[in-house]
Amino acid sequence: MAASLGPAGVGGAGPSGFAFDSGLEIKTRSVEQTLLPLVSQITTLINHKDNTKKSDKTLQAIQRVGQAVNLAVGRFVKVGEAIANENWDLKEEITIACIEAKQAGETIAALTDISSLNHPESDGQITIFTDKTGVIKAARLLLSSVTKVLLLADRVVIKQIITSRNKRIIIYDLRKNS
Numbered sequence: 580m581a582a583s584l585g586p587a588g589v590g591g592a593g594p595s596g597f598a599f600d601s602g603l604e605i606k607t608r609s610v611e612q613t614l615l616p617l618v619s620q621i622t623t624l625i626n627h628k629d630n631t632k633k634s635d636k637t638l639q640a641i642q643r644v645g646q647a648v649n650l651a652v653g654r655f656v657k658v659g660e661a662i663a664n665e666n667w668d669l670k671e672e673i674t675i676a677c678i679e680a681k682q683a684g685e686t687i688a689a690l691t692d693i694s695s696l697n698h699p700e701s702d703g704q705i706t707i708f709t710d711k712t713g714v715i716k717a718a719r720l721l722l723s724s725v726t727k728v729l730l731l732a733d734r735v736v737i738k739q740i741i742t743s744r745n746k747r748i749i750i751y752d753l754r755k756n757s
Contacts, residue, residue: 621718645691650686676727683721
């Protein structure tokens, strides 16, 4: 099963030639499985009905999801930055993707923050005026940047596996020839 991400406003190839296009299709099962909870939370945010009056409880739930996305992205970015600091050849690409993810997470949290909505209607309900287009754009950027970090991290793991394999071959050859 492959997930397809739409345009995210970012693209092109990085210094290593690793390209991300607007129709990025994820074929790495581990990346797809990692993204599923994030996609689920973002879908919850985007699918709330527009132009309807929302109870305070509903608004708080939307805000909690926005905050949860931002907190999860913050933790994810810390791990991504640690990977970048240990892998100088991919540091710039991972750092840029982490910055984009962090900005997108903060945008989602800001767009779902109900503290800026202090206009209760006469019936005790609040009409939500969140920028759904902004949430969608931020979600696309978030998914794109998180995917980039995950794919770059996969490259790090593959490089480590190859390096380990090559070391074992060298050790084997040394033992065989001695």
